[in-house]
Amino acid sequence: MGLAIGLMSGTSMDGIDVALIRTEGNALRVAQSDNGFVEPLGPTGYRPYSDEERALLRRALVDAESVTDRTERPGCLGEAEALVTRAHAEAVEAFLAAEGLDSRDIEVIGFHGQTVLHRPSERITLQIGDGQALASRLGIAVVHDLRGADVAAGGQGAPLVPVFHRALAEASGFSLPLAVLNIGGVANVTLIGSDRSLLAFDTGPGNALIDDWMRERTGHALDDGGRTAARGRPDGALLAWLLMHPFFVQKPPKSLDRNWFSHKLAGQLSTEDGAATLTAFTAQAAARALDHARETPLRWIVAGGGARNGELMRLLRHHVRVEITTADSVGWSSAFLEAQAFAYLAVLSRRGEPLTFPTTTGVPRPTSGGVLAEP
Template sequence: MSELFVGLMTGTSLDGIDAVIVDLAAEAPKLIASLGAPLSPELRQQLFQLQAPSEDELHLAQIAANSHSRACAEVVLALLKQAGLQTTDIVAIGNHGQTIRHRPELRYTLQIGNHAMLAEYTGITVVGDFRSRDVAAGGQGAPLVPAFHQALFAKPNSNRVVVNIGGIANLSHLAANGDVIGFDSGPGNVLLDAWMLQHNARHYDANGDWAATGTVLPDLLTQMQAEPFFTLPAPKSTGRDLFHLAWLSQHLTGRTDAPADVQATLCELTAWSIATAIKQQGTPDEVYVCGGGVHNAHLMHRLAAYLPRQVQSTQALGVDPDWVEAFAFAWLAQRCILGLTANLPAVTGARGKRVLGAIWPA
């Protein structure tokens, strides 16, 4: 008998809504259907505006949360139609929401999204607010996907690393003995996308083609590598609160570098920071990548140059790299519905295992 859940993810890149339907009845979860939809220019602008303090931001945040939930509902209903399913076929929606602040050192993280409205629009139970309980227990509230990576990708007698390259990059070290270490390594696409938008009015550097035309600036790279976050021990997590255009501008003060060379250097920074984080935990047997960054051919090439092992997409493990994070939030929703813990204290730093999420019944 099937047990169908919907997973929704809108990440730091603010590029769109990823939605999946997964069957979690069997020991091996199965992806049933998937759909991606870009954020409307209006919603994208609303969410960008909330990445920094502004006047009347409480009001703006609620308006954006409502818009976000309407957009999510439209994607869910379109996905159900595509799959030939009814709302009554779905146990629950796992909705990550949109992160607009992540300050675990101040004991809070904020992902907006009107979960009650999403339940009302779809007629499906919604599970959301996955991160706050871990933060309340002294954890980072991120990354949450290593527990899912362990459930889906761990292999006995093999040391695997799964890297998710979204706006921020995070890693899951799945040790052969069953131990899991996971943390954010630093910027994924967030600086690359911001620089691309500023200079080319496009939201991302397709295939890394623009970065590939530039030359890495060694002195700028060294300067950015000195960011203290990179040497912090795990558990650690980050976001747009640290890595944003103002952070980059500080490093570019007084410089007149060609924009393409800066893009090449940002790409190198992402590849270096991921590879350094991997090697800090020893030499893995296998490295798999998921998230939007997997489509940046230049970034993948530079990452592979730093590592002694072949770097592959999670497609090699039978899971499309575009849907891994949305898949994870469907899995997290099931854990919450069943009252099962879903955080890994060794990853987040929480005082113990906790049931994550809150439930808005249909």
């Protein structure tokens, strides 16, 4: 039985998720509780970014726009990369101490890093974070740069988690077909067919537009529970215009950069109406994933920060019209599913097994990925 740690710092840039999983080869170990739910795969941890750290990461997004080569670190990118590496090391050290684990107990760490640029059409994706420095400090093997090989081969480099979604669904004994929707800064869906086939793609914006709107209008990092959006009314004309974007009729696989859409489009609306419009946009964009499904999922499982947004979940139920439940309610983890996934991907990477497929990222053939850094 192997132990692996996954680390995820998403496009919402709120902090670092840490998750432990147990694997047997490429099979997940889960346990059924008395009520039939799947017990969590392992303990989790979280290291928030400070306001100053988030400000630096936001500046890094701007400075990354000029990058044409993945080795470039213009502007504050070098400083931001050092921050990301240090913060992830601190997150792992605190997690090990809290769980009474030693670095020798962990076989591998899956290190996503912080995405600051994602332009697969130009065959470039950049996740800052020094995997070798992290491995050296922690004394644990680290698999990093998990998107690079896919993008270099012509894939979208995202989403990476579908193979984990399928493994987890199978370990949980869930009936197929099934949809797993992850709503982070950008939202992505995995459609698992009754024949175990995978189709995955970004559906559109996730929390990023809503979070940016709330930060600008109120100073708060998010719309807690979706309560601000629930008090507003969506602007129908703006919403219809947003949904006319060619991305939504583009056939998958497909992926988005966090900054493809801007919250500033709602700039003339009240705080409540702007939040309502951007929340409705996220929900309707996700529901349009069904336009590309070969089979109608029996149910949707929603993970990521969006699963805690009650108004967003209400709208999803309205538009999808089949059972929708949160990952937490089926014994998974809404908050840590992606971190768990990157632990699993690190295990697959070390075994040389494919992480991405033509139907998940558009890569020409099943492709492994990741760069191994030994301590």
